[in-house]
Amino acid sequence: MSQSKKIFVNIDKCLGCHTCEIECAIAHSNTKDLLTAISETPLPQYRINTEYFEGENIPFQCRHCEDAPCVTVCPTEAITRKEGEIIVSIDEEKCIGCMMCIQVCPFGVLKSSRENGVVTKCDLCIERLNEGKNPACVEACPTNALSFLTEVEMSKKRREEAGKKILAAFRRGSSAVKEETSF
Numbered sequence: 001m002s003q004s005k006k007i008f009v010n011i012d013k014c015l016g017c018h019t020c021e022i023e024c025a026i027a028h029s030n031t032k033d034l035l036t037a038i039s040e041t042p043l044p045q046y047r048i049n050t051e052y053f054e055g056e057n058i059p060f061q062c063r064h065c066e067d068a069p070c071v072t073v074c075p076t077e078a079i080t081r082k083e084g085e086i087i088v089s090i091d092e093e094k095c096i097g098c099m100m101c102i103q104v105c106p107f108g109v110l111k112s113s114r115e116n117g118v119v120t121k122c123d124l125c126i127e128r129l130n131e132g133k134n135p136a137c138v139e140a141c142p143t144n145a146l147s148f149l150t151e152v153e154m155s156k157k158r159r160e161e162a163g164k165k166i167l168a169a170f171r172r173g174s175s176a177v178k179e180e181t182s183f
Contacts (some may be wrong), residue, residue, distance in 0.1 A: 004150045013145035016057030021046040023140035042114040047122040048137050062109050062122035064088045070101035092118045
């Protein structure tokens with residue numbers, strides 16, 4: 001499992017199809033299968049929300065904040081981060097459902113579980129990471145709007161995308177100049 005990776009979102013690519021939500025719920029179901037998961041009680045709960053704001057679709061999930069306010073405010077220490085890891089996790093056995101963490105989350109991504117009233121949130125699909133897989137939402141996204149990368153990998157990807165745009169604009173400008181100056 002790569003602890004330094006995070007989920008990055010390219011809003012320009014998100015269609016708002018909610019595939020990430022469906023795959024997240026399946027990944028956190030008992031059966032891990034869509035056809036049987038829809039019959040589970042309680043229904044599996046997704047931990048990512050795709051919402052529409054000002055003409056854009058935005059997938060929201062726990063950002064596993066470096067100085068996570070949910071960790072600080074939890075009175076039972078149910079929400080923790082192990083030393084040296086990026087994942088902020090919830091121990092459902094310790095959670096008393098006080099919802100203090102929901103109140104302080106700057107992204108509004110924590111929610112009450114359908115099953116037992118404790119808080120639930122994105123865990124980066126820890127089981128999948130342990131198997132060497134990406135989080136379910138990332139793997140399922142049909143447009144690759146979600147990426148699971150290190151900050152260095154993400155910076156490189158953004159530079160490559162920016163470079164392609166710059167080259168395309170340069171080539172368009174260069175060919176326009178050639179057309180204007182050819183006699």
